[in-house]
Amino acid sequence: MMSEQIDSNMVRLIIPAYNEERTLKRNMETLAAILDAAGQEFTAVLVDDGSRDATWSVICELRRADARFNGVRFSRNFGKEAAVFAGVAEALRLGGAEWFAVLDSDLQHPPQCIPEMLALARESGADVVDGVKRSRGSEKGLYHACASLFYSGFKWFAGADLGRSSDFKLLSRRAALTLTSFKERDMFFRGICEWMGLRHVEYEFDVADRTGDTSRFSTGRLIRFACSAALSFSVKPLYFAFVAGALFLLGALLFLCFGLFLYALIAFTGGAILFVLGVLGAYIARMYSEVRGRPRYILERSVTDAE
Numbered sequence: 038m039m040s041e042q043i044d045s046n047m048v049r050l051i052i053p054a055y056n057e058e059r060t061l062k063r064n065m066e067t068l069a070a071i072l073d074a075a076g077q078e079f080t081a082v083l084v085d086d087g088s089r090d091a092t093w094s095v096i097c098e099l100r101r102a103d104a105r106f107n108g109v110r111f112s113r114n115f116g117k118e119a120a121v122f123a124g125v126a127e128a129l130r131l132g133g134a135e136w137f138a139v140l141d142s143d144l145q146h147p148p149q150c151i152p153e154m155l156a157l158a159r160e161s162g163a164d165v166v167d168g169v170k171r172s173r174g175s176e177k178g179l180y181h182a183c184a185s186l187f188y189s190g191f192k193w194f195a196g197a198d199l200g201r202s203s204d205f206k207l208l209s210r211r212a213a214l215t216l217t218s219f220k221e222r223d224m225f226f227r228g229i230c231e232w233m234g235l236r237h238v239e240y241e242f243d244v245a246d247r248t249g250d251t252s253r254f255s256t257g258r259l260i261r262f263a264c265s266a267a268l269s270f271s272v273k274p275l276y277f278a279f280v281a282g283a284l285f286l287l288g289a290l291l292f293l294c295f296g297l298f299l300y301a302l303i304a305f306t307g308g309a310i311l312f313v314l315g316v317l318g319a320y321i322a323r324m325y326s327e328v329r330g331r332p333r334y335i336l337e338r339s340v341t342d343a344e
């Protein structure tokens with residue numbers, strides 16, 4: 038087999054997009070203009086995460102206008118994490134590049150940072166450059182509070198500090214290959230990047246305001262996302278349930294000695310059992326979903342150089 042020509046100046050961008058018809062074209066034109074002006078060679082893989090609007094037509098239109106844009110489309114919405122992994126896999130399939138950058142389609146991750154991240158990777162010899170939020174853009178009060186709560190919880194459960202971390206990352210070819218070697222179906226991109234343990238450096242950036250409209254993540258989705266991330270990274274909730282169960286049993290014993298609070302006791306034990314069952318259920322559901330081994334996503338269409 039002929040060895041693949043690797044262009045070390047070229048960055049392949051991985052950009053997930055969900056229902057972005059209104060802003061995608063303009064944003065991608067802005068991105069291309071910024072990178073061209075900076076003399077940064079790039080190609081992009083846009084992943085349409087099963088949008089219900091005309092995002093896919095916009096992607097096809099972008100590709101016709103500028104062949105550096107490649108696109109793949111999911112058969113339905115599989116979520117941003119799946120879109121990032123699909124994008125990395127496609128970008129590797131296109132071959133020829135040493136660097137891969139993951140960024141949002143709404144320009145909240147400023148493209149002008151990419152050449153600096155690349156320079157940082159080269160001088161430090163790191164495989165992963167983590168975009169770290171200096172400020173958190175236009176996050177609203179309650180959202181900010183929930184996000185902080187989630188990150189401190191995650192730190193306790195999984196031992197990784199993700200508070201200022203983001204999905205804005207530059208990956209070396211080695212890091213991208215490692216990432217795609219994971220077989221887990223339900224993955225948490227930021228967590229996995231940290232877990233790989235490859236040499237990484239931080240790069241501080243200011244989160245820009247979202248262009249056009251509002252976040253694609255509803256509160257319900259964020260809560261589900263937070264639970265899934267915590268479960269995928271730790272079995273501590275299992276121990277937690279065990280300890281809580283033991284404490285409740287001890288409490289029950291004390292109550293019994295005093296012959297008091299019978300009803301409270303019943304409620305308490307019932308609560309403890311339900312709680313433990315809930316935690317077990319969460320892990321079992323997760324195992325069930327992993328054990329089925331379904332594909333992480335289904336591609337329905339693609340317009341790429343690989344065809």
Ligand code: UDP
Nearest residue numbers: 053054055086116117120141142252253254
């Ligand atoms: N996104 C996606 N699938 C989803 C939700 C979002 O691919 O199910 C994309 C979205 O189009 C955007 C990026 O993920 O490019 C970040 O989404 P958003 O800006 O809505 O999230 P936030 O900035 O609030 O984290």
Ligand code: MG
Nearest residue numbers: 141143145247
């Ligand atoms: Mg955003």
